[in-house]
Amino acid sequence: MAASRQITSMEVKTSEDHLKVNKMKKKVLRKQVRAQHTLMRHEGIDCVSHATQSLVIANAGLGNGMSRCQLLRILEEYGLVETLLMLPNKPYSFVKYGTTEEAKKAFDALNGKEVTLEDFGQNIVLYINFVEKVFWQNAAPASLPPGLMVIEKIISPEEEKRMLECIDWIGDEDTENAEKTLKHRRVKHFGYEFCYDNNNVDKEKPLPGGLPEICGLFLEKCLKQGYIKHKPDQLTVNQYEPGQGIPPHIDTHSAFEDEIISLSLGAEIVMDFKHPDGHTVAIMLPRCSLLVMTGESRYLWTHGITPRKYDVIQASELGPKVGTITADVRDLTLNRRESRTSFTFRKVRRSPCNCIYPFVCDSQKGQQRQVQPSFPHNEMEASKLEQEYVHKVYEEIATHFSSTRHSPWPQIVEFLRSLPKGSIVADVGCGNGKYLGINKDLYMVGCDRSENLVDICGEKNFQAFVCDALAVPIHSGSCDACISIAVIHHFSTAERRLATIRELARLLRPGGTALIYVWAMEQEYKNKKSKYLKEKNGSRDKEEEISTGTAQRPPSDQLPASSSQDSACSDQLLSDTKDEGGGAKPVADSRLPVHTNRTSFHSQDVLVPWHLKGGTKKKGGSVDTELFPAGSKESQEISPVFHRYYHVFCEGELEAMCRSLDCVRVQKSYYDQGNWCVVLEKL
Structure with a gap:
C-alpha cells in the first residue's frame, strides 16, 4: 500500500510539472503569435508557419540594445549563420542559416528564451518566427552632403592631449572666457561669445585673449591644406558626456563666413545631417578627425547630435571608418559613447550673407517675395x-x-x-x-x-x-x-x-x-x-x-x-x-x-x-x-x-x-x- 501511495504521489508531481510546462509553452506561443501580428501590422513582415532557413527575432535588435556581437554568439550555437541583418532603430533582427534544419534547431531552442542585454543589464525574452526571405538593401554608401569633408587623423594623440589640457573648465570661471553648462552639454567660447538667445555674436565685443595659443599651428595647417580660406577668430568648445547631444541646427548665415570646421577629440561620435526635403545622412566622426562644412552642407543642411548613449556604427574593422553609417545594413552594431570634446572654429562675418539659399538665410529674409498667382480664367x-x-x-x-x-x-x-x-x-x-x-x-x-x-x-x-x-x-x-x-x-x-x-x-x-x-x-x-x-x-x-x-x-x-x-x-x-x-x-x-x-x-x-x-x-x-x-x-x-x-x-x-x-x-x-x-x- 505504501509503495502504491508513493507512486500516486510521484504521478501527481509529474502531472503538475507537465501542466507547468504546457502553461509556459502556451504563454510563449501566445506572445510569439502576438509578435508575429505586430511585425506584420507595423513592419509589413510576413511570417510563415512552416520551417525555412530564415528567422525574424523579435526583441533582439539594435533598437532595444542588442549588439551584433552578442546576438551572433547566441545564434552561432545552432549552426552556420549566413546573414545577420540588424536594422537601425528596429527592435528585431533577421538571421539566415545555412540549412533549414539549423534554423529549426535555433527556433526550438530560442523561442521564449530569456537573455540579458550585455551593456544594459536588462532581461528580455526572444520571440521567433520563420520567414521566407531576409530582405536588405545592400546599396552603395549614400554620398556626403555637398561641401562636406571628414579628414581622419588630422592631429596626433599627443596633439589631442595637449589641446584637451589647454581647456580649463574650472580655473577661469571669473574670466570673460565664459563657460556655460547648457542642458545637453558643457560649452566655452573664445574670441567672441556665441549668444544662444539670438544665435549670433556681438561683433563689437570680442573676448579678451583671443583663441588658445595651441590652436594657431593647427589652423595654419588647415589654411595650408586648403580646408579653410579665412583664419577663424571664434572658437566654441563643447564637451559631451554619453547621452548628451545638440539639436539639429544651421549656423546662422549672418554670423559666420562659409567655412566651419570642427575637431573631434576624446571619442568618436555619429552626427546627423538633414536636407530640408527630409533626406538624412548619418556621418561617423572618428576621434582626432576634422569635419569641414562649406557651401550647401554649411548653409542648407541641418546638423546635430542625437542625445543617446549608443550609436549605430559599422561593425566590421574592414568597413569604412568614416562616411555614412548605413552603407551595409548586414554589418551594423551598437557602439557605446564616451566623453567627447569638439573644437568648432568659425570666422565672424563682417558683411551680409549672399548665399544661394535665401529661404534659410537671415541676411536675405524678406528679399525674395513670391508673386502671388492670379485666379485662372481659362x-x-x-x-x-x-x-x-x-x-x-x-x-x-x-x-x-x-x-x-x-x-x-x-x-x-x-x-x-x-x-x-x-x-x-x-x-x-x-x-x-x-x-x-x-x-x-x-x-x-x-x-x-x-x-x-x-x-x-x-x-x-x-x-x-x-x-x-x-x-x-x-x-x-x-x-x-x-x-x-x-x-x-x-x-x-x-x-x-x-x-x-x-x-x-x-x-x-x-x-x-x-x-x-x-x-x-x-x-x-x-x-x-x-x-x-x-x-x-x-x-x-x-x-x-x-x-x-x-x-x-x-x-x-x-x-x-x-x-x-x-x-x-x-x-x-x-x-x-x-x-x-x-x-x-x-x-x-x-x-x-x-x-x-x-x-x-x-x-x-x-x-x-x-x-x-x-x-x-x-x-x-x-x-x-x-x-x-x-x-x-x-x-x-x-x-x-x-x-x-x-x-x-x-x-x-x-x-x-x-x-x-x-x-x-x-x-x-x-x-x-x-x-x-x-x-x-x-x-
Missing part, C-alpha cells in the same frame, strides 16, 4: 496654376508629407470595410497609400500625380502608378468602388472639378460606389467645432497637414451657420461658377490670397502654406526648429515654405456638383471634421 491658365502650385509642390514635400500620414479616418475605413470581399477598388489620389492596405479582402490599386508619393507606395509593396485624376488609365466600368480623399479641391476651376468626378463615375461598374472628401470652408458645423480646431498643437494626423509645427489644414475661427460668409458660399454653387465664355468666374481680387493658418477662410480659392520641416508650436505661430534652434529669432521668422492651391467647398457645393451628372445618384452626403463628403452610386 483651361490653360488652370493647368499651369495646378502644375506650379500643386504638382511641383507635392513632389518637393512628398517625404515630409508622407511622414504626417499615419492614422486612417474612421468613416473612410468603414466605407472600405463595408465593401464585398474581392471588390476592385481604385484610390484616385492615393498619396502615400494610407488607405491601400486597410482591407486585405479587397483588390486595391492607387494612383497619384506625384511620382515621389507613388514611389513611397511602392516601398510599402502597394500597387500604385502615376497619372492625373482627370485621365485615369483604367478600363471604364472595371471598378466596384473608388475613393478620392482630399484631391478634387486641388483643381482650380469648376469644370475641372466636375470632370474629375465624372472620371470617377466612368471607372465604376453600374451599382458601384465612390467616396469623395474635400476641404470644407465651414470649420464649425451645427454649432460644433472641428476637433482639429480644438487641438491647438495640431499634433494628430489629419488627411491634410496635421503634424506638429507644419502648415496644416487650417482650422477657422468660429463661423455661425447664419454668417454672411456661409450665405455667400451657398449661392456660389456649380451653376454660378461659369461665365459666358465657359471659364471659371474670377474672385473679386484676381490675385489668390495666401491663407493664414488657423484663421477663417475669407476666400474659397486660396494658397495654403506648407512649412517643409515643421518644429514646435511657439507663441506667435509655427516655428521651424529643424532649421533653427527653438527660441531663436530666426526660428520664428524663417522657414522654407511652399504654397498649394485649394478650392475650399461650401455646404452643398460638392453634392450639387455630383447631382449635376446624370450617370450617378448621391447615396449620402455628410460633414466630417472640416471636410464635405459624398457617397455616390453609378446608375
Whole structure:
C-alpha cells in the first residue's frame, strides 16, 4: 500500500510539472503569435508557419540594445549563420542559416528564451518566427552632403592631449572666457561669445585673449591644406558626456563666413545631417578627425547630435571608418559613447550673407517675395496654376508629407470595410497609400500625380502608378468602388472639378460606389467645432497637414451657420461658377490670397502654406526648429515654405456638383471634421 501511495504521489508531481510546462509553452506561443501580428501590422513582415532557413527575432535588435556581437554568439550555437541583418532603430533582427534544419534547431531552442542585454543589464525574452526571405538593401554608401569633408587623423594623440589640457573648465570661471553648462552639454567660447538667445555674436565685443595659443599651428595647417580660406577668430568648445547631444541646427548665415570646421577629440561620435526635403545622412566622426562644412552642407543642411548613449556604427574593422553609417545594413552594431570634446572654429562675418539659399538665410529674409498667382480664367491658365502650385509642390514635400500620414479616418475605413470581399477598388489620389492596405479582402490599386508619393507606395509593396485624376488609365466600368480623399479641391476651376468626378463615375461598374472628401470652408458645423480646431498643437494626423509645427489644414475661427460668409458660399454653387465664355468666374481680387493658418477662410480659392520641416508650436505661430534652434529669432521668422492651391467647398457645393451628372445618384452626403463628403452610386 505504501509503495502504491508513493507512486500516486510521484504521478501527481509529474502531472503538475507537465501542466507547468504546457502553461509556459502556451504563454510563449501566445506572445510569439502576438509578435508575429505586430511585425506584420507595423513592419509589413510576413511570417510563415512552416520551417525555412530564415528567422525574424523579435526583441533582439539594435533598437532595444542588442549588439551584433552578442546576438551572433547566441545564434552561432545552432549552426552556420549566413546573414545577420540588424536594422537601425528596429527592435528585431533577421538571421539566415545555412540549412533549414539549423534554423529549426535555433527556433526550438530560442523561442521564449530569456537573455540579458550585455551593456544594459536588462532581461528580455526572444520571440521567433520563420520567414521566407531576409530582405536588405545592400546599396552603395549614400554620398556626403555637398561641401562636406571628414579628414581622419588630422592631429596626433599627443596633439589631442595637449589641446584637451589647454581647456580649463574650472580655473577661469571669473574670466570673460565664459563657460556655460547648457542642458545637453558643457560649452566655452573664445574670441567672441556665441549668444544662444539670438544665435549670433556681438561683433563689437570680442573676448579678451583671443583663441588658445595651441590652436594657431593647427589652423595654419588647415589654411595650408586648403580646408579653410579665412583664419577663424571664434572658437566654441563643447564637451559631451554619453547621452548628451545638440539639436539639429544651421549656423546662422549672418554670423559666420562659409567655412566651419570642427575637431573631434576624446571619442568618436555619429552626427546627423538633414536636407530640408527630409533626406538624412548619418556621418561617423572618428576621434582626432576634422569635419569641414562649406557651401550647401554649411548653409542648407541641418546638423546635430542625437542625445543617446549608443550609436549605430559599422561593425566590421574592414568597413569604412568614416562616411555614412548605413552603407551595409548586414554589418551594423551598437557602439557605446564616451566623453567627447569638439573644437568648432568659425570666422565672424563682417558683411551680409549672399548665399544661394535665401529661404534659410537671415541676411536675405524678406528679399525674395513670391508673386502671388492670379485666379485662372481659362483651361490653360488652370493647368499651369495646378502644375506650379500643386504638382511641383507635392513632389518637393512628398517625404515630409508622407511622414504626417499615419492614422486612417474612421468613416473612410468603414466605407472600405463595408465593401464585398474581392471588390476592385481604385484610390484616385492615393498619396502615400494610407488607405491601400486597410482591407486585405479587397483588390486595391492607387494612383497619384506625384511620382515621389507613388514611389513611397511602392516601398510599402502597394500597387500604385502615376497619372492625373482627370485621365485615369483604367478600363471604364472595371471598378466596384473608388475613393478620392482630399484631391478634387486641388483643381482650380469648376469644370475641372466636375470632370474629375465624372472620371470617377466612368471607372465604376453600374451599382458601384465612390467616396469623395474635400476641404470644407465651414470649420464649425451645427454649432460644433472641428476637433482639429480644438487641438491647438495640431499634433494628430489629419488627411491634410496635421503634424506638429507644419502648415496644416487650417482650422477657422468660429463661423455661425447664419454668417454672411456661409450665405455667400451657398449661392456660389456649380451653376454660378461659369461665365459666358465657359471659364471659371474670377474672385473679386484676381490675385489668390495666401491663407493664414488657423484663421477663417475669407476666400474659397486660396494658397495654403506648407512649412517643409515643421518644429514646435511657439507663441506667435509655427516655428521651424529643424532649421533653427527653438527660441531663436530666426526660428520664428524663417522657414522654407511652399504654397498649394485649394478650392475650399461650401455646404452643398460638392453634392450639387455630383447631382449635376446624370450617370450617378448621391447615396449620402455628410460633414466630417472640416471636410464635405459624398457617397455616390453609378446608375
